[in-house]
Amino acid sequence: MAVRGDLLMIVHRVPYPPDKGDKIRSFNQLKFLAGQGWRIHLCALADDPADLKHAGELGKFCASVAIERINPKCNKLISALAPLHGFPMSSRYFYNSKLQSRINDILSRHPVSAVFCFCAPMAEYLRKSPHNPLMREKDIRITCVMDLVDVDSDKWEQYARHHHAPLKWAYQIEGQLLHRYEQRILQSFDAVALVSEAEAEVFRKRTGFYNKIYAVGNGVDLDYFHPVSVKTSADCYAITFCGAMNYLPNVDAVCWFANEVLPHIRKVIENVEFWIVGGGATHDVKALEKYPWVKVTGRVPDVRPYVWKSHLSVTPVRIARGIQNKVLEAMAMAVPTLVTPQAFEGLELEAGKDVFVAPAEAEVFAAKALEALGDPELRQTVAFNARRMMEEKYSWNSRLLLLDNLLLSPVSANVTPEAG
Numbered sequence: 001m002a003v004r005g006d007l008l009m010i011v012h013r014v015p016y017p018p019d020k021g022d023k024i025r026s027f028n029q030l031k032f033l034a035g036q037g038w039r040i041h042l043c044a045l046a047d048d049p050a051d052l053k054h055a056g057e058l059g060k061f062c063a064s065v066a067i068e069r070i071n072p073k074c075n076k077l078i079s080a081l082a083p084l085h086g087f088p089m090s091s092r093y094f095y096n097s098k099l100q101s102r103i104n105d106i107l108s109r110h111p112v113s114a115v116f117c118f119c120a121p122m123a124e125y126l127r128k129s130p131h132n133p134l135m136r137e138k139d140i141r142i143t144c145v146m147d148l149v150d151v152d153s154d155k156w157e158q159y160a161r162h163h164h165a166p167l168k169w170a171y172q173i174e175g176q177l178l179h180r181y182e183q184r185i186l187q188s189f190d191a192v193a194l195v196s197e198a199e200a201e202v203f204r205k206r207t208g209f210y211n212k213i214y215a216v217g218n219g220v221d222l223d224y225f226h227p228v229s230v231k232t233s234a235d236c237y238a239i240t241f242c243g244a245m246n247y248l249p250n251v252d253a254v255c256w257f258a259n260e261v262l263p264h265i266r267k268v269i270e271n272v273e274f275w276i277v278g279g280g281a282t283h284d285v286k287a288l289e290k291y292p293w294v295k296v297t298g299r300v301p302d303v304r305p306y307v308w309k310s311h312l313s314v315t316p317v318r319i320a321r322g323i324q325n326k327v328l329e330a331m332a333m334a335v336p337t338l339v340t341p342q343a344f345e346g347l348e349l350e351a352g353k354d355v356f357v358a359p360a361e362a363e364v365f366a367a368k369a370l371e372a373l374g375d376p377e378l379r380q381t382v383a384f385n386a387r388r389m390m391e392e393k394y395s396w397n398s399r400l401l402l403l404d405n406l407l408l409s410p411v412s413a414n415v416t417p418e419a420g
Contacts, residue, residue, distance in 0.1 A: 196346025246280030264366030
C-alpha cells in the first residue's frame, strides 16, 4: 500500500458508530482513506458525551484522534446570535476553541499535505487558524477538500416553505446566510463534494460555478447489510422506516405516511403495521402511537432484524434530497423498497425494476404500496434486482475513489464531475 501523506480530517460529529446518515458517510470515508495509505489526524466534535468513548475505535484508522465535547444547549444559545454578525447559526454551533487549538497544533507540527472537511461549518477552523492552509501561497498550498454532503442552504429554504412564521423567517434567514457561506467555501477550497450528481448540479446552478464541484456518492456495507431468509408474518404486513427521528425530513416523512397514506392502505389491507425504527423520536413521532398499528421503537442496537422481517421498506421523504442511506441499506438486504422522487433522486437505478417509486401524493403512494404488498412475486423480483444493483454500483470503495483522487490533486486528477 502506497503512503499518501498526512491528512487532517475535520468532522462536525464523531464518525462512530456509523448508525445515522452523516456518521455512516464520514466513517466510511475515514476507513477508506486510511486504507488508501493516508496518515489521518482526525479532529471531531461530540455533542453526546457517549461519543467520547469511541476515540479508541477510531484510533485503529488514525495517526491521532482529537475529540472535544460541545454542549448542545449552550451552543444553540450562542449560535442564535450568529445571524446578527452575518454568519449562519451552524457556523457558530459547531465551533469549539479547544478543537481549534488541537487543529492549530496539527497544522504546525505535522507535514500535512491535504485537509478534508466534512460539513460546511468546519471551514471556520481553517479560517481562524494562524496556519490557515486556504491562505498559503499556491506553490506550497495544502490541498483542501470540503464535503458539503447536501446543499444545506437549499434544505433550509425548503424548511421555510413547510413552516409558518416565526420559524419560517428563521429558516429563510439561515438559508440565505448559508448560501453566502457556501459560495465562500467554493471560492477558497480546491474541491467541493456533494452526495449525488443531482445535488452537485443544484449547487452548480445556485452558485454559477461549474468547476470544482464533484459528486462523491454514498455506498453501502454489502457484508453487513446482506440478505437473509426470514419468514415474514402471514397474519400481518409489516412496513418499516429507519432513520434518525429527530431529523426534520424524517419526522415529516413518517408523520405524513402514518396520517395520510396508511389510512388508504388500511382500507384494503387492515392487518398492516408501520414500524418506525430509530432514535431521538420527537413528540410528533411518539404521538403517532395513538394508532395501534404504528410502532415507534426508539434507538435499537441493530436495525437489520426489523428490515429483514418487513414486507416493504418505505422512504416517503418530501423535504430535502441526497442519497438516503436507509434506501441503500434496505436494498442491500434485498427488501423491496418504496420511495418518493425526492428519495430516488441521485440513485443510479431503474424505477419499477430495482425500486418502487411514487410521488408524495397520499392516494398514489398508497396505491403503489398496495401494488407491492399484493404481489409477492413482484416484491421478490424487485428485491433481487435491488441487491444485484447494490453489488454492481454501490460498494464504498467504488464510490470513494474520486475523493482520494481529489485529495491527491484536485487540479491535475483525471476525473470527471460524476462519481461511480
